[in-house]
Amino acid sequence: MAYTLSCVQSYNEKIQTSVNSLKNEDTASNVFHSKGGRILCGSAEYMKDLSKEKRMDMNDPNSLLDELGPRFKDWSGCEPVPVDADLLPSEVPGYKPPVRLLPYGVRHCLRNQEMTRFRRLARTMPSHFALGRNRKLQGLAEAMVKLWESSAIAKIAIKRGVLNTCNDRMAEELKNLTGGTLLSRNKDYIAFYRGNDFLPPVVVEALKEREKLTDVQANEEDQARQRASAAIESKLKASKSPLVAGTLTETLAATSRWGNETSSKDVEQMRRDESLNKHAALLKYLEKKLALAKGKVKRAEKALAKVQENLRPADLPVDLETISDEERSLLRKIGLSMKPFLLIGRRGIFDGTVENMHLHWKYRKLVKLIVRGKSFAQVKHLVVSLEAESGGVLVSLDKTMKSYAIIVYRGKNYQRPHAVRPRNLLTRRQALARSIELQRREALKHHISDLQERIELLNYELVRALAF
Template identity: 45%
Template sequence: MGYLFPQIKTGGLVVWTKGDIHFVYRGSNYQQNTNHSHYFVSDAQNMKHNVPTTQLEYGNEGEMLTNANSKADDAFQEKYQSICGQNDEEPVKGTLYEREVNRLLDSLGPRFVDWWWNTPLPVDADLLPEFVPGFKTPFRQCPPGVRPTLADEELTYLRKLAQPLPTHFALGRNTRLQGLAAAILKLWEKSLIAKIAVKVGIQNTNNEQMAWNLKHLTGGTVILRNKDFIILYRGKDFLPGGVAQTVIQREAQVHDEQVKEEEARLKAVDSLQMVGGLSSEESSVGTFREYQNFQADHVHGNTENSNTIIELEAEKHRLEKELKDQEWKLSILNKKIERSNQALAKLHNSWSPLEESADKELLTEEEKAMFRMIGRKMDGLVLLGRRGIFDGVIEEIHQHWKHKEVVKVITKQNQARQIMYTANLLEVETGGILIAVEKLPTSHSIILYRGKNYHRPEKSSSSNLLTKREALRRSIEVQRRGSMKYFARERQKSILELKRRLRYVARQIKYRTPRS
């Protein structure tokens, strides 16, 4: 009989069924309705099929197909009239879905006639009773192993499901909502969602208060609230009225049976003590009191702490995953630092700085002050860039000494240790005399004197120093290694912090988990 529902709902004829899929033929007398509503007429004269003129071109085959379809539609109309029991001549307007919705809304209360959107008309919540005698929040019980809360995917699905549904209620300024809550509970027995429209002119603050009151009265979940609608989901723990009463009665029966068993056990124990002279010390093993204590200590305690323990377990899992990722990234950084050290060591092997000469020319303080004054006033200078000291710098210094006795070298280094190392290295590599290191606004100047016995070297470039290209590679590698060391230190700090938080979460879980 599963094929009758699509036939009744659409007015067509099911020509083939495969599993849950039905193929419905619309019929030769199908007329498209602009209002998208179908009318079922029980009059036998209106069910005669008008064969289109285009079918006459197909000859006898078209006539046979038309006659077969007409006979099938007539048989369907007779079966439909026998099922529905509608033998009158009045047509039934509206689809089965619209008629069921109207029948359901009529059972909930009076309709809101000033509705400004499409039919069906919602129930006017302002005309429902303000107080319902004996009303109370319904009994709820979630199935075993099911979380009462909604996940993000479930919330999105319910919102999409509520969008095409008709509006069930229209609510105005009514603040006493027991009648509306009772109607929503009745609606929830047939629908998962209650869709409430807010009448025009209601403020947003009242809208929020009404949503909170309805949630408190019904125990449902607000899945959407805006200036136009309040949508309530009945919840996973919702039980229809009959089912809730059955569950409550069954629990009461189980409790009564347990009480009777406890009374019988106590009588048996008393009789055994009187006959056998056993000890009168009471033991709770296997008693109803032990069961109640277990429920109080474990079941209810676990119910209260279950959400907290779940959150702590999730936090522990997240921290473990993040700690593993941080340790993996730190190992990669350490490998990169090791490769960078190897590359720098290879470059340093190709550089052999000269040793400081023991026979060093001496200058008086007056001569040093004079050369310092000359170096300060000099316009020509040698600028040290990011490459540092290489063979080209030494060659340029000798070019300056070809015409002048003093040269001024500008360096952008900031640390005093690096500046003095650079000055001493220039003094050794050039064979000159270091006069002074002067502080400038944004840099430092190193003043070198060529000496009284200066002789220009035969080779313009030093073979023991790095070339310009090698010096650039060294500078880039030093900067890269410094950055990697910095990030490695920061990542090590993050790992220590994650380990500390992980130990704290583990202690919290151990403290909150009940002991067996």
């Protein structure tokens, strides 16, 4: 259905013009209109229409590239035209990689952000060289080093249509010849950064001159040292007085002046005095260690008392429930054959132990406790504490292969308390702290006893040596 209204036709014309403008938007940036028609931005006609300032900016890289070598004639990209690297000499006599020296506090390699920034910059900048061969690139390397004096990045375009081109080999060869940092490479371009340790030729010449001056000064110092040593030798040869240092004459003179040699008795006495002094020094050292150990024992006892402030042990009940011998033997047999048990470790008895006993008594009449690494006296003390805190009846205390087994009966009139975990015992963390302090105190006591034995032995040896 067609509309012949004027407003509809004007609207269609506006839509068509906007679509045409969008289609030509991509080519507008690279195409300019002049009186004679359209001109590409990289063509020679476009260069003629530029102003003098813009033309000077374009001539600076052109003059630099003219110094590096001949241009690539079949270039189809934008200005400036790159240098044809295949026309540069394949081997340069006496060529060496440039001298490099990393300044203090500068990283040798680029960070990730710096690498990304340089890659973006290399992507937008024009190419400096056009390369088609893989090996013998000393002329190109020399030109790149010269380019790095004014530009931090050297961009190389790979020629299209050339057979057997390998950008990997090209990049490896150039990296070995120049020592630069490879930014990126693909089938079209290779970009190199000159590196943070690159030195301009002016700085290299200054360093070489400084090195020459240092060598000259070192040679002058060596010659002066040789002249001084020769003068000293001539003076020694000229002196006619006999040398007596280290000779028998000097020894006899020293003996007559400062006394005769010591006898064997004097030597023996000196040795005895030296041994006594060693014993006295060792005794003093051991006494110092003993005083230090006693101070540590006092601190350990103080810490133990601080931990045990929260411990308020319960007393044994007056009316203990009794069981007959037959019941005891039967309960003992049942308890030893039980598989579930409670393990009493280094913490000893704390609130969690009594809580677990009540949880066991919820489903069975007996509870089996295993104690390892403790003496019989310590186990008896634990049994008394268990009876008092839990309110159960001790059935038996048996010695097994590697531990002690304690069987506790809950009693005939057992009633589960409201608070399963008692408040008068230590917590798990406090029980561990108490165990550590007890272990420290026990170790210090053994250490003190050893020190006292050694001190007594040294005193006896000193008295015996003084008696003789």
